[in-house]
Amino acid sequence: MRRRPFLSTSVLDTSTGSTGPSAAGRHLRDGAFGNARNLVCRECGATQELGPFYACQECFGPLEIAYDYPSITRAEIEAGPKNIWRYQALLPVPTDIASSPNMEPGFTRLLKADNLGRALGMKNLWVKDDSGNPTHSFKDRVVAVALSAARELGMTVFACPSTGNLANAVAAAGARAGMKTVVFIPADLERAKVLTSAVYTDSLVAVNGNYDDVNRLASEIAGEEEGWAFVNVNVRPYYAEGSKTLAYEVAEQLGWRLPQQVVVPVASGAQLTKIDKGFTELARLGLVEETPYKVYGAQATGCSPVSAAFKSGHDVVRPVRPDTIAKSLAIGNPADGPYVLDVTRRTGGAVEDVTDEEVRDGIQLLARTEGIFAETAGGVTIATLKKLVETGQLDPDAETVVFNTGDGLKTLDAIADRVGPAATIDPSYAAFTATGLA
Amino acid sequence: MRRRPFLSTSVLDTSTGSTGPSAAGRHLRDGAFGNARNLVCRECGATQELGPFYACQECFGPLEIAYDYPSITRAEIEAGPKNIWRYQALLPVPTDIASSPNMEPGFTRLLKADNLGRALGMKNLWVKDDSGNPTHSFKDRVVAVALSAARELGMTVFACPSTGNLANAVAAAGARAGMKTVVFIPADLERAKVLTSAVYTDSLVAVNGNYDDVNRLASEIAGEEEGWAFVNVNVRPYYAEGSKTLAYEVAEQLGWRLPQQVVVPVASGAQLTKIDKGFTELARLGLVEETPYKVYGAQATGCSPVSAAFKSGHDVVRPVRPDTIAKSLAIGNPADGPYVLDVTRRTGGAVEDVTDEEVRDGIQLLARTEGIFAETAGGVTIATLKKLVETGQLDPDAETVVFNTGDGLKTLDAIADRVGPAATIDPSYAAFTATGLA
Numbered sequence: 001m002r003r004r005p006f007l008s009t010s011v012l013d014t015s016t017g018s019t020g021p022s023a024a025g026r027h028l029r030d031g032a033f034g035n036a037r038n039l040v041c042r043e044c045g046a047t048q049e050l051g052p053f054y055a056c057q058e059c060f061g062p063l064e065i066a067y068d069y070p071s072i073t074r075a076e077i078e079a080g081p082k083n084i085w086r087y088q089a090l091l092p093v094p095t096d097i098a099s100s101p102n103m104e105p106g107f108t109r110l111l112k113a114d115n116l117g118r119a120l121g122m123k124n125l126w127v128k129d130d131s132g133n134p135t136h137s138f139k140d141r142v143v144a145v146a147l148s149a150a151r152e153l154g155m156t157v158f159a160c161p162s163t164g165n166l167a168n169a170v171a172a173a174g175a176r177a178g179m180k181t182v183v184f185i186p187a188d189l190e191r192a193k194v195l196t197s198a199v200y201t202d203s204l205v206a207v208n209g210n211y212d213d214v215n216r217l218a219s220e221i222a223g224e225e226e227g228w229a230f231v232n233v234n235v236r237p238y239y240a241e242g243s244k245t246l247a248y249e250v251a252e253q254l255g256w257r258l259p260q261q262v263v264v265p266v267a268s269g270a271q272l273t274k275i276d277k278g279f280t281e282l283a284r285l286g287l288v289e290e291t292p293y294k295v296y297g298a299q300a301t302g303c304s305p306v307s308a309a310f311k312s313g314h315d316v317v318r319p320v321r322p323d324t325i326a327k328s329l330a331i332g333n334p335a336d337g338p339y340v341l342d343v344t345r346r347t348g349g350a351v352e353d354v355t356d357e358e359v360r361d362g363i364q365l366l367a368r369t370e371g372i373f374a375e376t377a378g379g380v381t382i383a384t385l386k387k388l389v390e391t392g393q394l395d396p397d398a399e400t401v402v403f404n405t406g407d408g409l410k411t412l413d414a415i416a417d418r419v420g421p422a423a424t425i426d427p428s429y430a431a432f433t434a435t436g437l438a
Numbered sequence: 439m440r441r442r443p444f445l446s447t448s449v450l451d452t453s454t455g456s457t458g459p460s461a462a463g464r465h466l467r468d469g470a471f472g473n474a475r476n477l478v479c480r481e482c483g484a485t486q487e488l489g490p491f492y493a494c495q496e497c498f499g500p501l502e503i504a505y506d507y508p509s510i511t512r513a514e515i516e517a518g519p520k521n522i523w524r525y526q527a528l529l530p531v532p533t534d535i536a537s538s539p540n541m542e543p544g545f546t547r548l549l550k551a552d553n554l555g556r557a558l559g560m561k562n563l564w565v566k567d568d569s570g571n572p573t574h575s576f577k578d579r580v581v582a583v584a585l586s587a588a589r590e591l592g593m594t595v596f597a598c599p600s601t602g603n604l605a606n607a608v609a610a611a612g613a614r615a616g617m618k619t620v621v622f623i624p625a626d627l628e629r630a631k632v633l634t635s636a637v638y639t640d641s642l643v644a645v646n647g648n649y650d651d652v653n654r655l656a657s658e659i660a661g662e663e664e665g666w667a668f669v670n671v672n673v674r675p676y677y678a679e680g681s682k683t684l685a686y687e688v689a690e691q692l693g694w695r696l697p698q699q700v701v702v703p704v705a706s707g708a709q710l711t712k713i714d715k716g717f718t719e720l721a722r723l724g725l726v727e728e729t730p731y732k733v734y735g736a737q738a739t740g741c742s743p744v745s746a747a748f749k750s751g752h753d754v755v756r757p758v759r760p761d762t763i764a765k766s767l768a769i770g771n772p773a774d775g776p777y778v779l780d781v782t783r784r785t786g787g788a789v790e791d792v793t794d795e796e797v798r799d800g801i802q803l804l805a806r807t808e809g810i811f812a813e814t815a816g817g818v819t820i821a822t823l824k825k826l827v828e829t830g831q832l833d834p835d836a837e838t839v840v841f842n843t844g845d846g847l848k849t850l851d852a853i854a855d856r857v858g859p860a861a862t863i864d865p866s867y868a869a870f871t872a873t874g875l876a
Contacts, residue, residue: 115613206861221870367638370614427654
């Protein structure tokens with residue numbers, strides 16, 4: 001069941017007309033959103049001017065960004081900064097974005113994963129490792145675009161509800177931007193996750209309740225308080241566009257071509273749909289040849305509403321109550337679930353899910369074959385890749401990119417019972433040789 | 439007191455003559471070490487052929503790499519991969535290094551730090567943020583060069599003694615290289631630090647004793663076992679060269695020029711001396727204009743033997759027993775200490791030290807001004823920068839680069855008592871407005 005999106009009347013009322021609305025009653029400057037043209041409803045196709053809106057005025061469907069696509073060359077992109085702003089022309093951000101104080105995320109490693117490929121019986125496998133971002137998850141990408149939108153819309157507070165990666169990214173980006181930043185978390189969050197956000201800000205608010213309670217409170221505040229930009233609520237259409245850069249980078253790093261298969265973790269599902277959007281745009285703009293690709297979604301069995309719908313052949317995603325160690329994917333009612341079904345079915349991919357034990361295996365397998373320590377979400381993706389190969393749903397000979405979107409340092413508990421020293425010895429050569437490791 | 443370096447007779451005995459020695463009795467291939475010419479003693483200047491040696495055969499002084507420097511252009515470097523291998527020609531690695539399985543470290547962010555600059559009364563400040571490396575410290579750079587040397591020398595085991603960052607980097611790089619990897623750690627190491635290495639390898643060995651005990655055991659094994667490459671022991675001359683890439687990147691990212699001042703943390707001191715070497719090389723090769731720069735060293739007061747020697751005007755560094763929260767800088771008898779004194783005095787810089795409380799302040803200051811969460815070593819550097827400005831030892835108007843070489847996620851305890859939620863509330867708008875954060 002989709003909750004009716006909240007439309008902030010206080011925000012709408014401040015619309016100033018000529019150049020578009022702004023939360024603080026200021027006019028938008030020219031080019032505030034680069035080549036973005038307007039907002040368009042993903043359900044009914046109605047358009048709306050650019051502003052702090054996230055739901056269609058006609059049907060309450062979700063909005064996304066539409067562009068007047070420029071003509072742009074590979075060389076122009078390659079001459080840009082070594083971060084997501086090299087793709088400025090394809091994002092809803094101004095041309096001077098790279099010189100504003102921001103985290104400069106992106107252009108993370110794309111590693112050829114021959115060891116992992118061998119372990120899985122695959123011929124041509126790559127890992128896109130987004131743990132190299134400033135706060136070590138892909139959230140730095142989306143938050144950077146949301147920050148730009150908040151600034152251009154004249155909003156004065158940068159905020160989010162989160163249980164982890166997003167809180168880190170928002171708190172860090174807000175600090176560097178010098179913007180008032182308020183981050184809402186469930187009060188029972190693990191100490192490490194509290195610290196990794198609290199280090200950046202004095203305005204961390206713990207809320208008695210679960211993530212859904214925190215999220216509801218955020219929507220309420222977004223409606224009541226003027227000028228608050230909740231990155232994943234009222235500036236969500238801008239925020240979500242940041243994930244397109246994952247697709248752009250993969251294509252560029254492969255030498256300007258599309259992979260044949262990609263495996264992407266599914267939480268809200270926005271990342272997967274935006275990677276598809278990114279590939280489509282590159283082909284449309286002539287930056288890559290339009291070659292077919294298949295998109296696969298990965299979920300934890302303990303929170304697999306999209307996988308369940310895919311397997312049942314349903315178009316509707318039935319919400320679930322999450323129960324998995326992959327907390328960063330634990331969204332029981334994923335907003336982009338139906339669009340994930342569209343993309344995976346249209347491209348000939350699939351959505352699969354794996355148990356928490358398989359997730360732990362996946363983390364360990366990736367670490368031991370490629371030296372990449374993924375968070376639980378990465379474990380989900382690797383384990384799903386393995387399952388897709390084993391069940392014949394994914395072609396082991398086709399060029400495949402699997403996404404690691406977070407860092408194992410944030411989810412140490414997942415592997416705590418599985419790994420450790422091989423031996424504990426006295427500091428002597430004799431004691432060492434007795435271990436059999438010599 | 440300098441311990442007599444151990445010369446492995448088993449390694450020396452396998453020297454095969456014509457093209458140089460190798461640990462496994464194999465010939466070195468042509469170009470195994472790129473443009474490196476030989477090893478040279480930093481004390482007496484005696485030269486030695488390239489091989490698994492780290493101490494001078496004449497005087498037991500430490501060896502470093504000498505080069506037949508090539509002529510190379512900025513454009514050639516810029517056309518290289520977006521990692522440290524773009525500087526292959528200036529490192530002891532072969533021309534095909536980028537295609538070998540390695541972690542692809544480097545080319546981390548250089549961020550303009552205007553907020554931090556304002557807080558410190560500085561006009562032109564940058565942060566080189568090396569926490570973006572694959573295992574989130576600068577150690578990925580040095581380990582990558584050591585790995586290449588180990589491979590080219592035909593060594594079969596990749597190893598190190600470590601208490602943290604180095605263990606992570608070696609275990610990860612060894613896994614990706616598919617090389618047998620053995621990591622030695624003190625048995626009482628914190629759980630998180632054990633896990634972040636153990637995830638990559640089954641061959642983690644806990645040793646009853648402190649870091650010095652572990653280090654001694656490593657030297658003993660290096661002498662007894664054939665083909666073991668301890669990155670920071672018997673292939674140390676190659677390993678240390680990796681830190682030059684920090685200097686290369688800073689100069690390139692500034693638009694091919696040298697900064698006027700740099701502030702670098704001092705553990706063994708190798709990083710500081712190699713940054714100086716890197717700047718010198720760039721000027722010598724005509725890649726940057728030869729402009730003056732001052733090098734500053736940063737230590738924690740609880741382990742400040744180099745700072746103490748600097749302040750006393752001594753040339754000799756008296757070893758200390760470390761007692762500081764900055765564990766990754768806690769080397770009481772720093773091998774490169776005298777060279778740090780040379781560099782800082784020659785360039786007109788200084789070495790300063792700060793208390794653990796100042797270290798915590800430094801971590802928090804950097805996080806809240808620039809959104810960068812540094813490990814304790816980074817806190818040392820930021821706090822030292824502050825002290826250098828306040829005491830008039832560093833020019834607040836000159837262009838300055840400060841190095842963050844590790845990640846706060848690995849040293850959470852340092853800030854655990856200082857930061858946290860501003861409020862804990864029930865999930866209602868009324869409860870939120872009562873916090874005063876609205």
